[in-house]
Amino acid sequence: MATQHSRAAARLMISPAVLLLLGWMLIPLCMTLYFSFLRYNLLMPGMEEFAGWTNYRFFLTDPAFMDALVNTLLLVGGVLVITTVGGTLLALLLDQPFWGQGIVRILVIAPFFVMPTVSALVWKNMFMNPVNGLFGHLFHWLGLQPYDFLSQAPLMSIIGIVSWQWLPFATLILLTAFQSLDQEQLEAAEMDGAPALSRFWYIMLPHLARAITVVILIQTIFLLSIFAEILVTTNGGPGTASTNLTYLIYMQSLLQFDVGGGSAGGVIAIILANIVAIFLMRMIGKNLDA
């Protein structure tokens, strides 16, 4: 009986928190849903009227939508590949004992503490600028024509910037995973005649599987909503070459003052994010089971 009592008490105790969380999530969600069915333009306040599926139809048939969708997936996928592969290699390197290990580890983690807007600005002006940027100077020095990264390969450039930001996160998580690997397993594999590459493939990688899964899932959540880097560097252009879904929604609702269309975009983005999530969990979710 005591347990039933305490369970009821526990429910009572946590209910304020649950209600708060529910309100926090549900109210904006419901409002977004509501707005998405309205003809709601900020330039014509007070003239909202029910619009049915029109907003959705416009958003989905907008040629920019397909571009944004592809860009979003490319951005997420590209950054994931670069950060997990690069992070694994970097973590492997940092796990070796060498002189100055402590300082190098801190330096490697540093980019994670730089705000996205700041790092994007630094990349845009100090590295990628064809006239003043370091890369421009490098090209000059090599006798080549400077390359205007942000207008000639805008999406790749943004993938590079975002990867630079997220590489430390992946490295850090994977480094702790490396450190938790039982050394005797590696020694046993060495005695069993496994060369370094096989030890990496058969012993280390399976051990890292769970950490890599965590890195991929967490990063996907954040990478689906990349915004500041695009706003600061390319403004989604040229054309829609670097527009992702988040940026498209921003353009719809705040640059074209179309709250209804933006909300419809938001709902579509939620649905797409869930599709990506289901897809990911299917692919790698089993790594999380103990």
Place this chain on the structure above:
Amino acid sequence: MGRITLEKVTKSFGEVNVIPPLDLEIDDGEFVVFVGPSGCGKSTLLRLIAGLEDVTSGDIAIDGTNATELAPAQRGLAMVFQSYALYPHMSVRKNIAFPMKMAKLPEDEQKRRIDAAAKALNLTDYLDRRPGQLSGGQRQRVAIGRAIVREPQAFLFDEPLSNLDAALRVGMRLEIMELHKRLTTTMIYVTHDQVEAMTMADKIVVLRAGHIEQVGSPLDLYHAPRNEFVAGFIGSPKMNLIKGEVARSHGAATIGVRPEHIGVSTTEGPWQGVVGVAEHLGSDTFIHVHQHGMGDEPLTVRVDGEFTVKHGDRIFLTPDETKMHRFDTNGLRA
């Protein structure tokens, strides 16, 4: 063939010298046990032989060829670790197959050896499980299975049974001895368990701080320990070491008498003392006897399980003169 020779091998970790120059000869087919107190360098010595640590100086030869610079895999030795070191994400079958897969053995040969090992080690029903789903004893058997399929020159065991409970330990001990009899491959076995050392070894190597104190068969070490350290280390319970007046009257700086070589009587004998704690094992009883004039340490005496004494009783002891060990002032056997 598994003849292993160590010549003037030393090992230092930075400034700390763990193994001073050490010579050791291990014959083909021998079961050699390294014993010694914790931290004396048993594991280090084993890892030097395995090639998992580099020697600081000296040479290691396996079957007459110099193996000092060889990588662990090329030495043809197999090691069983205390923590088993199984690969957790592979099934038992894949664990056992791993060394053969690395050696690129043909599939059917791999399968034949896995089946043979699984049968010998009672693992046939568990081949498709993961190590995490096995008991400690089963895991240990998988580790041994992974070692035997390689058909190595010699097996190296580093305290393989210390994570098992007492009953299982006895069983696994017998299995390893059985395995040795069957394969007649050289085995080097590290332990700090007295009983394991005495029962399993053809040859015991007693180590202290990296030094070899004595090498010999278990009974050699029991009957003729070369110095006080070996005398005190081999045998359970420990040999009684007595200094002072009593020792001098027997013509030595220190005398050693094993608990089983002291007669007990309630009426007469050259030594007398007061009964302290008595440990009843059923068949035997070990009595701790406190007495004056022979140091502060109580003497341990073995009596028959039927013999009854009470705490505080006065009893008389008669050491067996013929089985008494005499040591000089340097602790060496006189």
